[in-house]
Amino acid sequence: MESINRTRPADAIQMQSQLADLIARKQETIATGISFNRPSEAPSSWLEISSISRQSTIEQSWSNNIGRARILAQQAESTINTMSNGTTRVRELMVLANNETLAPQDRDVIILELESFQQQFSQLVQVDDNYGGKLFHSGDPIEMRIDNNVLVTPAPTLAAVAQGVDIGGGMTESLDVIFANMIDAVRSGTPTERGEQLDRAKAMTDHFASLLGAQGVLVNRLDEQELRLQESELNTLERRSALENTDIGQAISQFQSLLVNLEAAQRLYAQTASNSLVQLIG
Template sequence: MMSSINRNRPRDAIQSQIDLAHAITAQQNAIATGKRLNVPSDDPQGWLEVSLVARQQGNEAAWTANIGRAETRAVQAESSISELATGLTRAKELTVQANNGTLNAADREGIAKELEGILANFSDLLNQDDSYGGKLFADTAIEVPIGGTRTVIAAPSLAKLSGGIDDGAGGTTTLKDAMLTTIDAIRNGSGAQRSAALTTLDSATNHVSVMLTEQGVARGRLESARNQFIDSKIVLAERRQQIESVDVTDAITRLKKLDITLQAAQSVYGRITQRSLLDFLR
């Protein structure tokens, strides 16, 4: 049995030196890269956590990019809806003015022309493209992912923005039709018809006001999500650094100790291998 143990000693000594050399190489790499995790075997649990953190960082970077694009569309939509509200306010003023009994046909024609200009502007606003080449107010509203299960609609659909307006007769109308009805009432209608058109414009104004409020809510959600990811980015980066980074001073101390241990092992092994057969038989 003793002979067997002695025969294994050189092999064990060689393996010990190999292990020490690998440990020294690992410390040298850690010092050079500033990271203690260069391969999974350095720390399997730490490597797994870093992988999870990196995945979350990638997801949040993608969501932050989505937020940026959504914010661009949301700002453009809010500005456009605000302009619709301004146009409707002016349209109401003109309709009230047109219902003045002292105006003649020429005066009302001038008002109708101005309303047609407002309607043309409405058409441009509702059919404009966004900064990415698509329709700002599309047939179907685009839900933008801004988190694991969160989405936001940066701009309403065309139908939601321009339709569903109470026509004062138990039905609904569109922004375009409300304006066309008003223009026709001013040109050709009676005072009662112009008053009815004004009521519809009031409904349109209320509708657009609600849409403007909803747009503000959407922008608020985007801002909140962006701020959350700004904070999360800092936390994730700090945690990743804690796991990955090496304490250089500690690593240098470990390297020196390993180097001394390896030199000692090599010295002992050298003396053992130089002993003669008679030395083993004594």
């Protein structure tokens, strides 16, 4: 009996200490609004939050890529649209050039305008992007990741824009060659040669219409992916909040329950200590 009485006070004191620690932690969660502060307090929640944080970091990098890709894609779209509009006028000029009643001075005016378009297109395909590089990149396409296993090319390559105009029969020509041949045909070509260059003007129109359509599809895809990431971010914030934030009503109820338990433990300890003292005296 003496041994039991000697260990009971220590056990009771330890229980009171543990309850006091729990009360202090619960006060902290109520004050801070955070349901736990150490991984050991909620291991599974901590692991899930860590996983959410890693995924959020990855998705943020994708979102940043989307923002940059959109800027480049829209700049490319605007530049290609300018050239597409120019090809409409080039085609009109070649229709005029095929009129056999034109005076020599009229052909000279057409040549001057074609040369102006040639210079303008040469400048546009070499334009810098908003980040200091070339908008239409030479060599391999520049790709940006916007999702798992999803890469996009914000702008077509220089070769795709300026060197790969489909003229039919599985053949392609560059813009410079097409313009040079047009100008030569207007200056000194035969009706047949000018007719062939009218076909080249149509090929240029189709070429830039195709490029413009592809850019529009790309911009829409970027917009859709951005919306998906925004929705994912909202879901992630909601889930993290559910894991991390304190349910104030529940926490206060638990806090009050712990206080009641501590008071009961203290009364029990006082009663046990008093009985033990009486037994020792007796």
